[in-house]
Amino acid sequence: MHIVVCIKQVPDAKNVRIDPDTHTLVRQGVESIVNPFDLFAVEAALKIKDASNARITVITMGPPQAEEALRDVLSRGVDDAVLLSDRAFAGSDTWATSTVLAAAIRKLGNVDLIFCGKQAIDGDTAQVGPETATMLDIPYATFVKKIESLDERHLKVTRQTDEGVEVWKVPMPALITVIKEMGEPRMPSLRHKMRAKKAEISVWGAADLGLDHEAVGLSGSYTQVVRVFSPSRRGNRVMIQGSVEEQVEELYKLLKEAKVPGL
Amino acid sequence: MDYFLTEEQKMIQELSAQIAKEKIRPVRAQLDENEEFPWEIMRILAQADLFGLYIPEEYGGMGGGILENCLAIEQVAQACIGIATSFAASGLGAYPILLYGSEELKHRYLPDIASGKRLSAFGLTESGAGSDVSSIQTTAVRDGDHYILNGTKQWITNGGEAEIYSVLAITDRSKGPRGASFFVVEKGDPGFSFGKKEKKLGIRASATRELIFRDCRVPADRLIGREGIGFIIAMKTFDKSRPGIGSLGVGLSQGALDIAVEYARKRVQFGKPIISFQAIQHKLADMAIKTEAARALIYCSARHMDTDPPDASKVAAMCKVFTGDTAMQVTTEAVQVLGGYGYMQDYPVEKMMRDAKILQIYEGTNEIQRNIIGQELNKEYGRIKESFF
Numbered sequence: 001m002h003i004v005v006c007i008k009q010v011p012d013a014k015n016v017r018i019d020p021d022t023h024t025l026v027r028q029g030v031e032s033i034v035n036p037f038d039l040f041a042v043e044a045a046l047k048i049k050d051a052s053n054a055r056i057t058v059i060t061m062g063p064p065q066a067e068e069a070l071r072d073v074l075s076r077g078v079d080d081a082v083l084l085s086d087r088a089f090a091g092s093d094t095w096a097t098s099t100v101l102a103a104a105i106r107k108l109g110n111v112d113l114i115f116c117g118k119q120a121i122d123g124d125t126a127q128v129g130p131e132t133a134t135m136l137d138i139p140y141a142t143f144v145k146k147i148e149s150l151d152e153r154h155l156k157v158t159r160q161t162d163e164g165v166e167v168w169k170v171p172m173p174a175l176i177t178v179i180k181e182m183g184e185p186r187m188p189s190l191r192h193k194m195r196a197k198k199a200e201i202s203v204w205g206a207a208d209l210g211l212d213h214e215a216v217g218l219s220g221s222y223t224q225v226v227r228v229f230s231p232s233r234r235g236n237r238v239m240i241q242g243s244v245e246e247q248v249e250e251l252y253k254l255l256k257e258a259k260v261p262g263l
Numbered sequence: 264m265d266y267f268l269t270e271e272q273k274m275i276q277e278l279s280a281q282i283a284k285e286k287i288r289p290v291r292a293q294l295d296e297n298e299e300f301p302w303e304i305m306r307i308l309a310q311a312d313l314f315g316l317y318i319p320e321e322y323g324g325m326g327g328g329i330l331e332n333c334l335a336i337e338q339v340a341q342a343c344i345g346i347a348t349s350f351a352a353s354g355l356g357a358y359p360i361l362l363y364g365s366e367e368l369k370h371r372y373l374p375d376i377a378s379g380k381r382l383s384a385f386g387l388t389e390s391g392a393g394s395d396v397s398s399i400q401t402t403a404v405r406d407g408d409h410y411i412l413n414g415t416k417q418w419i420t421n422g423g424e425a426e427i428y429s430v431l432a433i434t435d436r437s438k439g440p441r442g443a444s445f446f447v448v449e450k451g452d453p454g455f456s457f458g459k460k461e462k463k464l465g466i467r468a469s470a471t472r473e474l475i476f477r478d479c480r481v482p483a484d485r486l487i488g489r490e491g492i493g494f495i496i497a498m499k500t501f502d503k504s505r506p507g508i509g510s511l512g513v514g515l516s517q518g519a520l521d522i523a524v525e526y527a528r529k530r531v532q533f534g535k536p537i538i539s540f541q542a543i544q545h546k547l548a549d550m551a552i553k554t555e556a557a558r559a560l561i562y563c564s565a566r567h568m569d570t571d572p573p574d575a576s577k578v579a580a581m582c583k584v585f586t587g588d589t590a591m592q593v594t595t596e597a598v599q600v601l602g603g604y605g606y607m608q609d610y611p612v613e614k615m616m617r618d619a620k621i622l623q624i625y626e627g628t629n630e631i632q633r634n635i636i637g638q639e640l641n642k643e644y645g646r647i648k649e650s651f652f
Binding site: 186187188189190191193194197 | 270271274275277278281282285286307310311312313316325
C-alpha cells in the first residue's frame with residue numbers, strides 16, 4: 001500500500017505577530033513548524049505502517065526551506081519525501097495549491113490513500129484536502145478521528161461532526177483529513193533522524209508536474225488576499241457565573257434589559 | 264561551549280532534549296507527587312532508539328559508547344532525574360551482561376534492553392551491605408542444571424518494573440572476595456518476588472523495591488561469565504556507569520541554573536531585576552562555573568572510558584563525586600535565588616533540590632568514591648620512582 005501525506009510548513013502560532021502598519025505576518029525570528037494537524041495525519045499514516053508494510057511518501061508545496069518540514073516528518077518514520085517548489089507557485093490560493101498537490105499525487109502514481117490535516121493553522125480554510133480529492137476525482141472524508149478498519153479496497157473511518165460521530169466506509173483510493181483525536185504524533189527516533197538528515201529529497205517544479213504557469217501561483221488562483229486587518233473589538237463581554245439556574249436567570253435578566261424581542 | 268561532538272552525537276542531544284522539553288517537563292511534577300513510574304516516557308525513549316545507545320549493533324543497539332549514553336542521560340536529567348534514573352538504571356543492569364555475558368546471554372537479553380522492550384535493573388545492595396559490598400548475604404547454590412538463590416536485595420532501582428535483573432550472590436563463601444557471582448534473574452522466575460515500593464525524599468518517579476529470592480531456581484546458563492568474578496564484574500560495571508550518573512548531575516545542575524537565571528532576570532525587587540544585584544550574580548556565576556566544569560569532566564571522561572584505560576576506576580569515581588556535589592550545591596542555590604517561591608512546589612527547583620541528594624548517595628556514596636580516588640592515587644604514585652620534591 002502506498003500512502004501520501006500532504007503537509008504544510010507554517011509559522012509557529014505561539015510566536016506569530018501581525019505588523020500593525022502593513023497588516024502582514026511578521027515572519028522574522030519566528031520559528032517554522034510542521035502544521036500541527038498535519039502531524040496527526042502523519043501519525044495516522046504511521047499507524048497503518050505499524051500494522052502493515054505500507055510505504056509513506058510525504059509531500060509539501062513551499063519555498064526551498066520547506067525541506068526542513070519534510071526532514072522533520074522523515075525523522076518520525078516516513079519513507080520518502082518530495083518538495084514541490086517553484087517560483088511559479090508563489091501566491092497560490094487553496095485552489096492553485098490543490099492543483100499542484102493533485103498533479104504531484106498523479107505523478108507519484110498508484111497511491112491508495114492520502115492523508116491531510118483537517119486544516120492549516122495559518123490559513124484555517126480546511127479546503128485543500130477536499131479540493132485535492134475533487135481534482136483527483138476520488139472520494140474523501142473530512143474530520144476523521146479514527147481508522148476503524150482497512151482492507152484491500154476499503155477503509156472504515158469515524159468522523160467527528162458538530163452533531164456527533166459518523167462511521168463511513170470509503171472505497172480506495174481516497175483522501176482523509178484528520179483531527180487531533182487521531183492520536184498524539186510520535187517523536188522522532190534516532191535511526192530515522194539519521195536517515196532523514198542524509199535523505200535525498202526530490203524537488204518538483206511546474207514543468208516536472210506538467211503544469212502551465214497560468215494554472216498555478218497567483219494567476220492560477222481564484223482568490224487573492226487584498227488586505228489583512230485585525231478586527232476591532234465590538235461590544236462588551238460579560239461573564240456570567242454561578243450555578244446553571246443562577247446563570248440562566250441572570251442571562252434572562254440581561255436579555256430582558258437589552259429589550260431582546262419576545263422576552 | 265563547543266565540545267566537538269559528532270553529527271550523530273548532536274542528534275542524540277537534540278532528540279533527547281526535544282523529548283525532555285515536550286514530554287517530560289509537562290508531567291514531571293505530577294509523577295513526583297504521585298510517585299508514579301514513568302512508563303509512558305520509557306515507551307517514548309524506547310521508540311526514539313535511546314535505550315541502546317551504548318549497545319553494539321550486533322545486539323540491536325546503536326553501536327555508540329559511554330559518551331553517547333551520557334549525552335542522552337544529561338538531556339533527560341535536565342527535565343527530571345527521577346525519570347533519567349529509571350532510564351539510566353536499565354543500562355546499569357545491562358552492563359554485566361554486555362561486559363561478561365556469554366554470546367548466548369548477550370543475544371538473549373541485550374536486543375530487548377536495547378530496544379527498550381524490557382527494562383533492566385542491577386541487584387547488589389542489601390540491608391547489611393551498602394558501602395561494604397563484600398558483606399552481601401544472598402547465596403546461589405548449584406543444583407544440577409540450576410542455581411538456587413536465597414536472600415534479599417534492598418533499594419533496587421527499577422525493582423518490580425524491570426524484567427531483567429543482574430544479581431550478585433555468594434557462590435562460595437570460603438573464597439572471600441573471589442566467591443561472588445552474577446546471575447541474570449527474570450521477573451517471573453519461580454521464587455523471585457518484590458518487596459513494597461519505597462517512599463523517597465526525591466527521584467520519586469523512579470521505583471525502588473526489594474528483590475526477594477526464596478529458593479529461586481535459575482538455569483545454570485544464566486551465570487554471567489564464570490563463578491567467582493562477581494566483584495570484578497560489579498567494579499567494571501561501575502566504571503562504565505558512573506559517568507552516566509555524572510550526567511544526571513550535569514543535567515540536573517543545568518536545569519536548575521536555567522530556571523534560576525530566567526527567574527533572576529524577571530523578578531523585580533527594590534525596583535530592579537534581582538540579577539542586577541551582585542549577591543545574586545555571584546551565586547549564578549558560581550552555579551554556571553561548576554555546571555560547565557562538571558560537563559567538561561564528564562565529556563572528557565566518557566571519551567576516555569571508551570578506551571578502557573588503566574585509571575578507569577579513579578576517573579569514574581571523580582565523575583560521580585564532582586557532579587553529585589555540584590548538583591547538590593547548584594540546586595540548593597537555585598532554591599535560594601528563587602527565595603520563598605523556590606521553596607514552594609509551584610516551582611520546579613524544590614524538587615530538583617530534593618532529587619539532587621541521591622546523587623551523593625547511590626551507586627557508591629561520595630565518601631566511598633573519595634576512598635577509591637585516594638587508594639588509586641596511592642597505587643599510582645607508588646609506581647612512580649621519581650621524586651617531585
